[in-house]
Amino acid sequence: MRLADLAARLDARLDGDGDRRILRVAPLDTAGSDALAGLFERRFREAAGRTEAAAVVVDEALAEALPPGCARLVHPEPRAAWGNALRLLHPRPPLTPPPPGIDPRAVVHPTAQVAPDARVGPFAVVDAEARVGPGAAIFAFVHVGPGAVVGPDAVLATRASVLDGCAIGAGSWIGPGAVIGSVGFGIDRAGRLPHVGRVRVGAGVTIGAQSCVDRATVGETVIGDGAHLDNLVQVGHNAHIGPRAVLCGQVGIAGGARIGAGVVIGGQAGVAGHVTVGPGVRLAAQSGVTKSLRAPGDYSGHPAEPNRARLRRLARERRGEHE
Amino acid sequence: MRLADLAARLDARLDGDGDRRILRVAPLDTAGSDALAGLFERRFREAAGRTEAAAVVVDEALAEALPPGCARLVHPEPRAAWGNALRLLHPRPPLTPPPPGIDPRAVVHPTAQVAPDARVGPFAVVDAEARVGPGAAIFAFVHVGPGAVVGPDAVLATRASVLDGCAIGAGSWIGPGAVIGSVGFGIDRAGRLPHVGRVRVGAGVTIGAQSCVDRATVGETVIGDGAHLDNLVQVGHNAHIGPRAVLCGQVGIAGGARIGAGVVIGGQAGVAGHVTVGPGVRLAAQSGVTKSLRAPGDYSGHPAEPNRARLRRLARERRGEHE
Amino acid sequence: MRLADLAARLDARLDGDGDRRILRVAPLDTAGSDALAGLFERRFREAAGRTEAAAVVVDEALAEALPPGCARLVHPEPRAAWGNALRLLHPRPPLTPPPPGIDPRAVVHPTAQVAPDARVGPFAVVDAEARVGPGAAIFAFVHVGPGAVVGPDAVLATRASVLDGCAIGAGSWIGPGAVIGSVGFGIDRAGRLPHVGRVRVGAGVTIGAQSCVDRATVGETVIGDGAHLDNLVQVGHNAHIGPRAVLCGQVGIAGGARIGAGVVIGGQAGVAGHVTVGPGVRLAAQSGVTKSLRAPGDYSGHPAEPNRARLRRLARERRGEHE
Numbered sequence: 001m002r003l004a005d006l007a008a009r010l011d012a013r014l015d016g017d018g019d020r021r022i023l024r025v026a027p028l029d030t031a032g033s034d035a036l037a038g039l040f041e042r043r044f045r046e047a048a049g050r051t052e053a054a055a056v057v058v059d060e061a062l063a064e065a066l067p068p069g070c071a072r073l074v075h076p077e078p079r080a081a082w083g084n085a086l087r088l089l090h091p092r093p094p095l096t097p098p099p100p101g102i103d104p105r106a107v108v109h110p111t112a113q114v115a116p117d118a119r120v121g122p123f124a125v126v127d128a129e130a131r132v133g134p135g136a137a138i139f140a141f142v143h144v145g146p147g148a149v150v151g152p153d154a155v156l157a158t159r160a161s162v163l164d165g166c167a168i169g170a171g172s173w174i175g176p177g178a179v180i181g182s183v184g185f186g187i188d189r190a191g192r193l194p195h196v197g198r199v200r201v202g203a204g205v206t207i208g209a210q211s212c213v214d215r216a217t218v219g220e221t222v223i224g225d226g227a228h229l230d231n232l233v234q235v236g237h238n239a240h241i242g243p244r245a246v247l248c249g250q251v252g253i254a255g256g257a258r259i260g261a262g263v264v265i266g267g268q269a270g271v272a273g274h275v276t277v278g279p280g281v282r283l284a285a286q287s288g289v290t291k292s293l294r295a296p297g298d299y300s301g302h303p304a305e306p307n308r309a310r311l312r313r314l315a316r317e318r319r320g321e322h323e
Numbered sequence: 324m325r326l327a328d329l330a331a332r333l334d335a336r337l338d339g340d341g342d343r344r345i346l347r348v349a350p351l352d353t354a355g356s357d358a359l360a361g362l363f364e365r366r367f368r369e370a371a372g373r374t375e376a377a378a379v380v381v382d383e384a385l386a387e388a389l390p391p392g393c394a395r396l397v398h399p400e401p402r403a404a405w406g407n408a409l410r411l412l413h414p415r416p417p418l419t420p421p422p423p424g425i426d427p428r429a430v431v432h433p434t435a436q437v438a439p440d441a442r443v444g445p446f447a448v449v450d451a452e453a454r455v456g457p458g459a460a461i462f463a464f465v466h467v468g469p470g471a472v473v474g475p476d477a478v479l480a481t482r483a484s485v486l487d488g489c490a491i492g493a494g495s496w497i498g499p500g501a502v503i504g505s506v507g508f509g510i511d512r513a514g515r516l517p518h519v520g521r522v523r524v525g526a527g528v529t530i531g532a533q534s535c536v537d538r539a540t541v542g543e544t545v546i547g548d549g550a551h552l553d554n555l556v557q558v559g560h561n562a563h564i565g566p567r568a569v570l571c572g573q574v575g576i577a578g579g580a581r582i583g584a585g586v587v588i589g590g591q592a593g594v595a596g597h598v599t600v601g602p603g604v605r606l607a608a609q610s611g612v613t614k615s616l617r618a619p620g621d622y623s624g625h626p627a628e629p630n631r632a633r634l635r636r637l638a639r640e641r642r643g644e645h646e
Numbered sequence: 647m648r649l650a651d652l653a654a655r656l657d658a659r660l661d662g663d664g665d666r667r668i669l670r671v672a673p674l675d676t677a678g679s680d681a682l683a684g685l686f687e688r689r690f691r692e693a694a695g696r697t698e699a700a701a702v703v704v705d706e707a708l709a710e711a712l713p714p715g716c717a718r719l720v721h722p723e724p725r726a727a728w729g730n731a732l733r734l735l736h737p738r739p740p741l742t743p744p745p746p747g748i749d750p751r752a753v754v755h756p757t758a759q760v761a762p763d764a765r766v767g768p769f770a771v772v773d774a775e776a777r778v779g780p781g782a783a784i785f786a787f788v789h790v791g792p793g794a795v796v797g798p799d800a801v802l803a804t805r806a807s808v809l810d811g812c813a814i815g816a817g818s819w820i821g822p823g824a825v826i827g828s829v830g831f832g833i834d835r836a837g838r839l840p841h842v843g844r845v846r847v848g849a850g851v852t853i854g855a856q857s858c859v860d861r862a863t864v865g866e867t868v869i870g871d872g873a874h875l876d877n878l879v880q881v882g883h884n885a886h887i888g889p890r891a892v893l894c895g896q897v898g899i900a901g902g903a904r905i906g907a908g909v910v911i912g913g914q915a916g917v918a919g920h921v922t923v924g925p926g927v928r929l930a931a932q933s934g935v936t937k938s939l940r941a942p943g944d945y946s947g948h949p950a951e952p953n954r955a956r957l958r959r960l961a962r963e964r965r966g967e968h969e
Contacts, residue, residue, distance in 0.1 A: 025842065027865040083834040086863070090842045094829055094861060096773070096792045096810055105753065107428065107445045107463075122753045123446050123769050123787075125463045127419070140753075140771045140789055141446075141805070143463055143481045146419045157828070158789045158807050159464070161481050161499050164419055173838070176807050176825045177856075179499045182480070182532035183417055185553040185572065188406040192496070192529045192551060196348065196413045206838045209828035209858045210500075210878075212532045212554040215417060217409070219350040228838060230831040231858040231880050232533075232898075234554050234572040234590075249831065249880040250898045250916075252555075252573045252590050254608075267880075267898050268916045268934075270573075270591045270609055285900075286916055286934045286948050288591075288609045302609050305641070313640060317959060318951070430751065430768045430786075446769050448786045450742070464769075466786055466804045469742045482787070484804050484822050487742055502822045505803070505855035506740055508876040508894065511729040515819070515852045515874060519671065519736045533823075535855045535877040538740060540732070542673040555856075557877050557895040557913075575878075575896045575913050577931075593896075593914045593932055611914075611932045625932050628964070636963060 001089060003055055006036070007073050009088055010081045012057065016071025020054050025086045028053065036073070036089070038082035039065065057082040095157055095176075097137035098122070112144075115152075133170070145181065151203065166215065169203035169225065177210045184214040184221075184237025184255060193217055195237060202226070202243065208233065214255075224261065242279065324412060326378055329359070330396055332411055333404045335380065339394025343377050348409045351376065359396070359412070361405035362388065380405040418480055418499075420460035421445070435467075438475075456493070468504065474526065489538065492526035492548065500533045507537035507544075507560025507578060516540055518560060525549070525566065531556065537578075547584065565602065647735060649701055652682070653719055655734055656727045658703065662717025666700050671732045674699065682719070682735065684728035685711065703728040741803055741822075743783035744768070758790075761798075779816070791827065797849065812861065815849035815871065823856045830860035830867075830883025830901060839863055841883060848872070848889065854879065860901075870907065888925065 004018025026035035028044060031053035038057045039048045045065040048056065055071035057078045066072060075081035098121035102108055105122040112126045115134040126132060126144045133152035141159035144150060148162045151170040156162060160174040163181030168174060180201060186193040197216025202225035207213070211233040213221055221235065224243035229235070233247050236255035241247070246264045253259060254273035263277050266285030271277060275289055280296025283289065288302035298307035327341025349358035351367060354376035361380045362371045368388040371379065378394035380401045389395060398404035421444030425431055428445040435449045438457040449455060449467045456475035464482035467473060471485045474493040479485060483497040486504030491497060503524060509516040520539025525548035530536070534556040536544055544558065547566035552558070556570050559578035564570070569587045576582060577596035586600050589608030594600060598612055603619025606612065611625035621630035650664025672681035674690060677699035684703045685694045691711040694702065701717035703724045712718060721727035744767030748754055751768040758772045761780035772778060772790045779798035787805035790796060794808045797816040802808060806820040809827030814820060826847065832839040843862025848871035853859070857879040859867055867881065870889035875881070879893050882901035887893070892910045899905060900919035909923050912931030917923060921935055926942025929935065934948035944953035 025864050030865060080834055080836075083836065083839055086840050086842065087836070090840045094810060094841050095827075122771055123464075125445055141464060141482070141769075141787060145481075158791075158809070158825075159482060159787070159805060163481070163499070164417060173829075176809070176828050177500060177533070177823060179481075179532040179554075181418075182499050182554065183496075183529075185531060185551070187529075187551050187569065188403055190403075190406065190410070191527065191549075193406055194409050194413045195417050196409065204837065206829075206833075208831060209825040209860075210533055210555075210823070210856055214532075214554065218348050219353060226837075228831070228833050231825075231828065231860065232555060232856075232878060236572065246833065249882065249900070250573065250896065254572070254590055267900055267918075268591070268914070272590075272608060285918060285936075286609075286932075290608075303637075309641075314949075317640075317963075318955075446787075448768055464787060464805070468804075482805060486804070486822070487740060500823060500856070502804075502855040502877075504741075505822050505877065506819075506852075508854060508874070510852075510874050510892065511726055513726075513729060513733070514850065514872075516729055517732050517736045518740050519732065533856055533878075537855075537877065541671050542676060555878060559895065573896065577895070577913055591914070595913075595931060609932075613931075626960075632964075640963075 003071055003073075006055075006085060006088065010057070010073060010075060010084055012073040012075040012081055014071065014073060015063070016055060020071060022054055022089060025082070025089055026053065028056070036082075036085055038078060038085075040079050040082070057085060093155070095139075097155065098139060106138075109146075127164075139176075148181070157209075163215070164198075166199040166201070168201045169205060171203055172201055172205040172207075174201075174207050175209040175211065175231065178207050179210075179212045180207070181215045182212060184217055186217045186237055186255065197221065197238070199223070205229075208249070211235075217255075230267070236273065248285065326394055326396075329378075329408060329411065333380070333396060333398065333407055335396040335398040335404050337394065337396060338386070339378060343394060345377060345412065348405070348412055349376065351379070359405075359408055361401060361408075363402045363405070380408060416478070418462075420478065421462060429461075432469075450487075462499075471504070480532075486538070487521075489522040489524070491524045492528060494526055495524055495528040495530075497524075497530050498532040498534065498554065501530050502533075502535045503530070504538045505535060507540055509540045509560055509578065520544065520561070522546070528552075531572070534558075540578075553590070559596065571608065649717055649719075652701075652731065652734065656703070656719060656721065656730055658719040658721040658727055660717065660719060661709070662701060666717060668700055668735065671728070671735055672699065674702070682728075682731055684724060684731075686725045686728070703731060739801070741785075743801065744785060752784075755792075773810075785822075794827070803855075809861070810844075812845040812847070814847045815851060817849055818847055818851040818853075820847075820853050821855040821857065821877065824853050825856075825858045826853070827861045828858060830863055832863045832883055832901060843867065843884070845869070851875075854895070857881075863901075876913070882919065894931065 003020040007014035023034040028037045031037040037053040102120040103122040106124040108126040109128040112130040114132040119137040121140040127146040129147045135153040139158045142156045143161040145163035147165040149167040158176040166181035199221045201223040204226045207229045208231035213235040214237040216238040226244040229247045230249040234252040242261035248267040252270040256274040258276045260279035265283045271289040276292040278294040284300030287304045290303040301310045326343040330337035346357040351360045354360040360376040380396045425443040426445040429447040431449040432451040435453045437455040442460040444463040447465045450469040452470045458476040462481045465479045466484040468486035470488040472490040481499040489504035522544045524546045527549045530552045531554035536558040537560040539561040549567040552570045553572040557575040565584035571590040575593040579597040581599045583602035588606045594612040599615040601617040607623030610627045613626040624633045649666040653660035669680040674683045677683040683699040703719045748766040749768040752770040754772040755774040758776040760778040765783040767786040773792040775793045781799040785804045788802045789807040791809035793811040795813040804822040812827035845867045847869045850872045853875045854877035859881040860883040862884040872890040876895040880898040884902045888907035894913040898916040902920040904922045906925035911929045917935040922938040924940040930946030933950045936949040947956045
């Protein structure tokens with residue numbers, strides 16, 4: 001793509017030769033003369049000064065750090081512009097889907113419905129009464145259980161499982177090895193309960209590698225539209241994750257918890273069963289929520305408390321050691 | 324099932340029309356006229372007042388919260404009665420097993436022994452000298468390693484792995500993607516040790532999705548009868564988990580630790596290598612055990628200490644902020 | 647193996663009958679007359695006094711705890727000698743690889759290159775342009791993505807995935823279900839970024855069951871030579887794990903973090919995005935690193951601080967309860 005065209009698509013101001021050809025996005029320190037890089041933080045100024053990238057996405061303040069021969073794509077929000085450049089220059093998905101059609105080594109039950117343009121890879125299993133929508137991609141080793149529904153353009157990466165009766169919304173991405181719809185951890189004296197509910201994943205969701213979302217005991221476990229879950233995340237039975245919530249790696253949400261729209265939860269944090277985390281809450285990594293948090297704001301610690309209060313106390317305690 | 328028959332099976336007192344037909348268990352807020360629901364906590368009284376369920380399992384104290392047309396199954400332990408109703412009304416397992424017999428797309432080694440009524444799904448691998456007992460179910464993508472033993476009526480869900488020489492007891496359930504018998508994390512200067520021991524899982528155990536139980540360096544890693552492990556749990560080499568212990572999601576038990584009978588460990592908690600957690604201990608979520616805990620009781624924090632002491636100190640510290 | 651030969655190979659002093667035949671290594675309490683055991687800690691003296699092992703690896707100080715009929719292999723570093731005995735007496739890998747050659751039920755793309763003596767098991771998928779080196783073992787259900795490279799003698803255990811363009815170094819071991827090269831968790835307002843980089847795993851690395859190493863957004867995520875990762879570990883996009891680092895179970899390393907050579911990180915600990923943990927740091931289990939740690943030493947807590955300072959404060963706080 002010509003640099004001038006790229007600048008126009010990104011709504012960025014171009015300082016430099018618009019005829020250069022950009023083939024890829026690359027890191028500042030390894031980018032070559034066909035590559036675009038990004039500079040977003042002051043601490044990378046020195047590396048930026050040595051870059052051999054053809055062009056760099058940058059804001060006004062940091063633009064002067066770049067070497068003279070390097071073109072600038074100046075944008076007030078350089079990180080967002082850089083993300084869009086990544087999407088424009090690398091339109092193919094990073095994990096290659098199987099070709100359209102059903103691989104002859106897949107097992108598709110006669111009562112399953114697979115859209116003609118869907119992709120089903122080798123050693124995939126699509127069980128009775130399951131439905132796979134148009135444009136969907138079912139990678140190798142994926143298991144679509146009986147009665148499960150995979151929406152249009154959804155992607156189930158290598159050996160993801162979407163088990164009995166669960167539903168995945170349009171355009172959602174289920175990462176390698178993720179398990180949607182295993183049996184929840186509701187137990188009583190007689191053992192594990194049957195868990196006859198299901199999981200409903202909304203549209204535009206991404207769920208990372210090896211994450212688990214358990215089916216409801218009765219009713220539904222819900223992942224709202226546009227939510228993003230990282231790898232190795234655990235969502236218990238009957239939990240509700242709000243739209244556009246962000247759950248970082250190894251987060252655990254216990255059964256029946258309700259996470260509000262747009263909540264952000266840092267890595268390895270946990271939320272206890274049946275509590276509510278309201279919209280606008282941001283939870284630090286490794287924090288633990290044991291009671292409902294309804295006021296928006298930043299929280300941390302175990303049990304989680306407003307961030308500011310906790311950090312003030314930690315500072316005071318640590319000063320105390322030297323007194 | 325007729326409501327009167329259900330009441331008799333649950334040993335509950337019926338207030339209402341015994342001729343109603345109950346087909347399923349459902350949540351209070353979505354249950355229809357063919358469904359049974361449960362009411363166990365005061366905070367759901369309001370929802371209960373609007374339920375359209377045919378009948379609700381409830382204790383005496385909360386029965387008055389239900390609308391007039393709704394039948395009651397009154398029981399002193401409504402949660403237990405409701406669990407039993409779930410088992411009676413939904414006898415089929417939530418994850419559909421493959422049909423009896425060996426799927427033609429499975430690979431079963433000629434020296435493996437598979438009981439005639441066992442179920443082996445497509446793309447399952449049963450290696451040399453392995454044994455699969457009567458009534459056992461081996462789902463798609465399951466790997467039963469060389470010499471491994473799957474007991475009668477045990478279930479290995481989608482792509483579970485039971486590796487070389489490991490044993491699963493009667494009626495146990497190994498969840499989707501769980502790995503039983505990987506190589507432990509005993510390392511020395513020359514690298515990872517060979518780990519020539521095995522894993523022995525008792526009877527009536529359930530192990531959640533994606534959990535890992537490593538084989539012993541020498542000897543056995545043991546999961547006792549009736550223990551329940553949630554998803555993404557890690558059990559290190561040579562650990563012993565006592566009978567009926569309960570390990571919630573993302574718990575980690577390091578190598579050589581011994582967890583007593585009936586111990587309950589909350590989500591994301593960890594137990595260090597070679598320590599002992601005695602019977603009757605209950606560990607809060609996210610706590611960390613670094614030294615043996617022998618006295619029964621509730622513990623929390625990192626390092627874990629008696630719950631009461633920790634909460635008292637936390638309260639005092641947080642008061643301190645406002646002084 | 648004759649005990650005298652074993653002693654010579656281990657460079658240990660033999661006290662006892664050198665003509666005994668040793669067939670295996672076993673635990674002190676179950677070892678029989680064909681087995682070697684090890685005694686490394688005083689607390690196992692009593693068990694050692696009752697052992698029926700043919701011989702025990704031990705140092706001078708503990709040798710007297712053994713019963714008279716039991717031969718001793720006396721070594722100043724008995725644990726290391728015992729590890730070497732394990733390697734000598736159990737040369738076969740604990741997880742049996744498929745036989746050499748390509749199983750007829752594997753799918754190997756015509757453009758993939760698989761060395762003639764490599765092993766590819768049933769239901770493995772080796773995609774276009776992938777390369778599998780001499781002596782490598784690809785177990786059942788493994789997915790080697792397009793353009794991925796598996797080095798000589800590397801092992802990909804049952805259903806490990808090495809996805810598009812990622813590389814595994816010589817002799818490395820990727821455990822059951824591990825996912826190398828999933829899409830990272832870089833997100834912006836438009837959703838998850840494409841992540842067009844890759845993962846490069848060095849030589850002599852071991853990565854435990856179900857662990858995840860995400861591909862870089864651009865550039866590389868790196869696991870250095872000789873690093874060891876336990877089970878259920880998460881390594882985010884663009885992280886660098888130094889040579890010989892040790893990451894215990896359920897550790898989480900966020901995107902862009904840099905972990906120095908030989909760093910040891912205890913179970914369930916976490917490192918935030920873009921911070922640096924310098925060589926010589928040892929992080930306690932469950933600790934959380936939010937700022938760079940450059941000085942070598944032992945750290946713990948959240949946020950992580952020098953171990954000694956933290957333990958002193960905890961002791962003071964807990965004393966405070968009884969004042």
